[in-house]
Amino acid sequence: MNSLSVGIVGVGHLGEAHLRKYLDIPEAELAGFWDIDDRVRNAIRKKYSVRAFDSLESLLENVQAVSIVVPTSSHASAATAAAEKGVHIFIEKPIAPNLADADRIIDAARKNNIKLQVGHIERFNAAFRSLFAGAPPLSGTGYPNKEINPKFIESHRLASFDPRGLDVSVIHDLMIHDIDLILQLIGSPIMHIDASGVGVISDMPDIVNARLSFANGAVANITASRISQKKMRKMRLFQKDSYISMDFVTGETEIYSISDSGSSESVSLLDGIIPVMNLNYGDITKSVGYKKIPNDGKDALELELRSFLHSITTDTDPPVTGEEARKALEVALEVVEKTMKN
Structure with a gap:
């Protein structure tokens, strides 16, 4: 199985969780991460022996896909920068603080023909998946259940x-x-x-x-x-x-x-x-x-990230699209x- 080169933007509490999962997912090759905080960047680099990039731009030049795990107010700037580099985007929820920023993100993804998945992680919770025969671990199929x-x-x-x-x-x-x-x-x-x-x-x-x-x-x-x-x-x-x-x-x-x-x-x-x-x-x-x-014991974050990578390698729609996240917003x-x- 060919792995995808991935990176992480923001390695606070949740971003660090993304980092740990990517290290364990065979479909992913973690190239590194970037964080605006020098102290956090150095601490995570030493803790996991993972490359810390000096800028967002340098990270985006070295990956095929990225998790954006920064404050919501910074989502649009980070996501549009990734899209313009042709980098596929996983972005945490909410997609943006307002509809204008959400539209900027969705339009940038569409214009640059990249995948955009939003981190509504409860879609991958075992309780919710049980209603849809386990979907959507790797695809957007399963909705609706009659x-x-x-x-x-x-x-x-x-x-x-x-x-x-x-x-x-x-x-x-x-x-x-x-x-x-x-x-x-x-x-x-x-x-x-x-x-x-x-x-x-x-x-x-x-x-x-x-x-x-x-x-x-x-x-x-x-x-x-x-x-x-x-x-x-x-x-x-x-x-x-x-x-x-x-x-x-x-x-x-x-x-x-x-x-x-x-x-x-x-x-x-x-x-x-x-x-x-x-x-x-x-x-x-x-x-x-x-x-x-x-x-069923399956980890929701791991399923969520694997579904994102799956949508890239199979060129299919991710389970939680930007448009769906915009409706929730x-x-x-x-x-x-x-x-x-x-």
């Missing part, structure tokens, strides 16, 4: 305070993960957004609740907080005859289904359902089944606007 047709989604993403994320609001930092997943799950235009929140520690919203109403009648209620004592990343889907709970912390999924008593019908997602009780409604008896899908920005008004 068995997934939620009419109400309840999502909670609660985290403790971390000063690393204070350059953006909790909406850009945390809620955008769930916005992206919900857009994939529902697949219908948003008709209305309500939101409220408050900045407790920072000057930006630190805890926010948003309600998204879709054209197909579905509703999503999303809560995100970065000032919670207890960590939680859960999403619950309610649809006709079933309830699905995804725990993104453990990577496990639980499914409860209701079917006619004695029904032998079995479809892929419900294979292995165990009857746990009967519900009686007069002459009608329904069977309640339960299934727990364990974490557009919704996030409207949530910010509604939050500020309230």
Whole structure:
């Protein structure tokens, strides 16, 4: 297997995680990294014995693909520089702080015919992948699953305070993960957004609740907080005859289904359902089944980066395109606007 020469722009907490993964991925040959901070650059160079480039330009001249893991405000400048050098781009979420910068990045990638993947990592969480037969570890196939047709989604993403994320609001930092997943799950235009929140520690919203109403009648209620004592990343889907709970912390999924008593019908997602009780409604008896899908143990970041490399070597669309990330950003920005008004 021919490996791709890759580099990393920004080796802070998350950038260092990218570096470690690339060192272990056989499809990647890590050429080195660049960071604006001399102290960080020297520390990472010594720790991993990896080349530290003196400038972004020199890094881009020596790689075929790059992970951009810098503050969101610097995404557009780094990404457009990479695109103009013909370097394929993996960029962390959110794609940009605003739609104008997002469009600059997408247009630069398209103009220079390079791949652009955005780091919405929860697409690769075992809990989410379990709904789509494991997709999308190496391709964008798998959406939609016709068995997934939620009419109400309840999502909670609660985290403790971390000063690393204070350059953006909790909406850009945390809620955008769930916005992206919900857009994939529902697949219908948003008709209305309500939101409220408050900045407790920072000057930006630190805890926010948003309600998204879709054209197909579905509703999503999303809560995100970065000032919670207890960590939680859960999403619950309610649809006709079933309830699905995804725990993104453990990577496990639980499914409860209701079917006619004695029904032998079995479809892929419900294979292995165990009857746990009967519900009686007069002459009608329904069977309640339960299934727990364990974490398959696959690392989300590794899958995400391998999918990026796969899209390059096979010349296919990456699982999370710039356009999809822009849609999530557009919704996030409207949530910010509604939050500020309230």
